[in-house]
Amino acid sequence: MEIPISLDPDNRQSLQSQLHAQVRTLILGGRLRPGAPLPPSRALAQQLGVSRNTVMLAYQRLTAEGYLQSREALGTFVSNELPESCLTAMRAVPPATAAGDALPARRPIPFRGRAHAVAGARRLPLDFWLGRPDPHSFPFGLWRRLLNRVLAGAGTHFTDYGDPAGLPALRRAIAEHLGPARGIAVDPEQIVVVGGCQEGLDLSARLLLREGDAVAIENPAYQGAAYLYESYRARLLPVHVDDSGLRVADLPDDGAALLYVTPSHQYPMGFMLPLERRLRLLDWAWRTSTYIVEDDYDSDFRYRGSPIPALMGLDTHGCVIYLGTFSKALGAGLRLGYLVVPRQLVGPARTVKALHDNGRPWLEQAVLAEFIASGAYANHLRRIRQVYVERRQCLIDCLREHFGEAQVSGSEGGMHLVWHLPPELPRASALQALAAEHGVGIYTLQSGAAHDFGGGPWHEQVVMLGFSSLGAKQIRTGIERLAAAVAAARPTPPPPSTLPGGASRDARGLPVRRPPPR
Ligand SMILES: Cc1ncc(COP(=O)(O)O)c(C=O)c1O
Incomplete structure (x- = not known):
């Protein structure tokens, strides 16, 4: 009795592992049926030109895993316990091609979405790529020193779960930064540390959207937001931008589940929403019971005139969810940003975040907290x-x-x-x-x-x-x-x-x- 096995002595895998894998494939593919006898170890060793020990060890492993059974004085057999119907089903699977595209038809996944162009884009030699910080300005020296210091006091931070809403020290540091920088008086409790604006957008959608809901959005807009809300099957209502930013007068009278807006530096056109429009916008949001998602992605950079406080700083009715990121001031590789939610959303936002990922990695949060609290962030800016x-x-x-x-x-x-x-x-x-x-x-x-x-x-x-x-x-x-x-x-x-x-x-x-x- 011979079975179709061929071993490659030049393969990085040992002969025993190759034999184990090939017998297993023959069983799972239905070519060796439950109850079928295997060649005696001596015969198979001869057939393959390997030591008997190699075959015996492979058989022992397959037996321990439940693929084979050895019967006293009779020999080794494919286990009778294997559910044949499952093996038959596996037999129906065509051999996978290198591209892995020969899988059988599966239940369609409900997710529908387009990938946006931020990550992994190809760069040209002289690329006026948008929103990329100067790679030479990252404060490597100080970051390394802080990292070492923070690591020395790590205690149980690597082994315990942290607060899903983020490291308290970082949330405090962000709250203190936001007051003078963006005119937002905020309690650290209202801050949720996220993996950049993109995660913040996703959390806002999970919090606020049901399929078919209306999302008002600037036209033109940030692709990451447009595609994200689209993937939640929202109904996008583009609202034109003019040279003062979003045309607030064109917003739908009956409101929307949320409005996405970039008031400090409209993305991509770069206009700043003047105070008068900001106040009208807040009034509209209040009247129509719409939540505003304010993406303040690059507001740290203002070169002329004084910055207008963020919308959230002007909001007295809890209509605004604010998104901030460290991708622009420090680097997108950090993957750190934050969501500031009005008080009534603190509980739901924490829950959504915990369900999403149980919080961001501790080490980066701890270093960033020290970096901000020490005043180094303000100097860096x-x-x-x-x-x-x-x-x-x-x-x-x-x-x-x-x-x-x-x-x-x-x-x-x-x-x-x-x-x-x-x-x-x-x-x-x-x-x-x-x-x-x-x-x-x-x-x-x-x-x-x-x-x-x-x-x-x-x-x-x-x-x-x-x-x-x-x-x-x-x-x-x-x-x-x-x-x-x-x-x-x-x-x-x-x-x-x-x-x-x-x-x-x-x-x-x-x-x-x-x-x-x-
Ligand atoms: C308008 C806008 N928001 C947010 C982001 C970035 O977000 P993240 O914090 O996820 O890196 C970008 C990046 O290009 C952007 O242009």
Whole structure:
């Protein structure tokens, strides 16, 4: 009696393990049925050219695991206890392909969602990628010292569960930071530490949404929010943004389950919602019983004028849920942010968080708490603000040098600006493709984590450029390359008399001009 087994002496797995795995596969695949005899160990060893001991050890292991039974004086058999119907079902499974796509039809999963573009995006050599902090500004030295100090006092923090809402010391430090920085007087109890804004958005949806509920959202919007609420099968109601941010007058009269908004630096357009609109917005939320989710992702960076307090700081009726993140001021790899909820949501928010993940890792929270409480965070912010203000100016100067009076918006704060394309330049997506061919990353309203619902005045008219992660030299080279690419792509130099208007565009969206009259 021979069974189809072949062992590979060059395999990293031992001969015994290979034999064990192959017999097991034959049994589970139904090729060795319950009760079937196995070859005697001596015969199988001979067949395979291995020592008898190897076979005996493999048989012993399979017996201990319940696949085989040995019967005194009769030999070794496939266990009779194995439910044959299950083995038959397994036999129906086609052998998995390398891509794993040959699985049988399964019950469809109810989840429907699109992946947003924040994580894992490909980077170009000179990438004006949005919202990335300067990698050289991370305070490695101090972080290492704090880490060592915190580790020395770890006690049982690694072995115990912590508070699912976050380390109390970190929540206190955040509460103390939020008062002066964002005008929010908050009790640490109202803070839930999360893995960045994205988790905060998810918790807000779990708290507030049922399938089919209306979610009002800025147009254009942050893709991470749009796709998240969409995945909860909410009904998205895009509300246009103008150069003062969300058009509050266009909000639905009957409210929504929630409104997602970025008042400090509208993502992606960069506008700041003025105080008068903020007050109207809060009034609308109160009248219509709508919760506002305020994403304050990059408000630490304000370069001109004084910051307007966060919406939550103006809210007297408990309508606002505030989202803050350390992804922008420190780094997205930290995966730390926070949700501040009105008092009536403290209990439900804690429960939702506990059900979600029982809280964030202790070590990072403890280090960050020390970092903020020691005043190092405020110093760090002051330092990088200065770095970013210089990079922002460098970018504006370069655009003006190469493209004339470049019209930009959203540059009073944040980590990117919006460049309104002059008519003689290609449309946004054509310009983006052209730039990418030359290794330069620029972003349209449909990319760079933005989502354009359409119908707005800036569709294809603007591109966004992040300035925070590139040094001045890279910014200069990037814009020079972009200008050279645009010049090279122009079929003929435009005659001055036909400059704006009247220009048609070729298939790539590049302006085509009539040749000058001879
Ligand atoms: C508007 C907005 N909110 C939030 C985030 C980031 O969130 P997280 O804290 O999850 O990294 C981004 C990142 O690009 C963003 O642009």
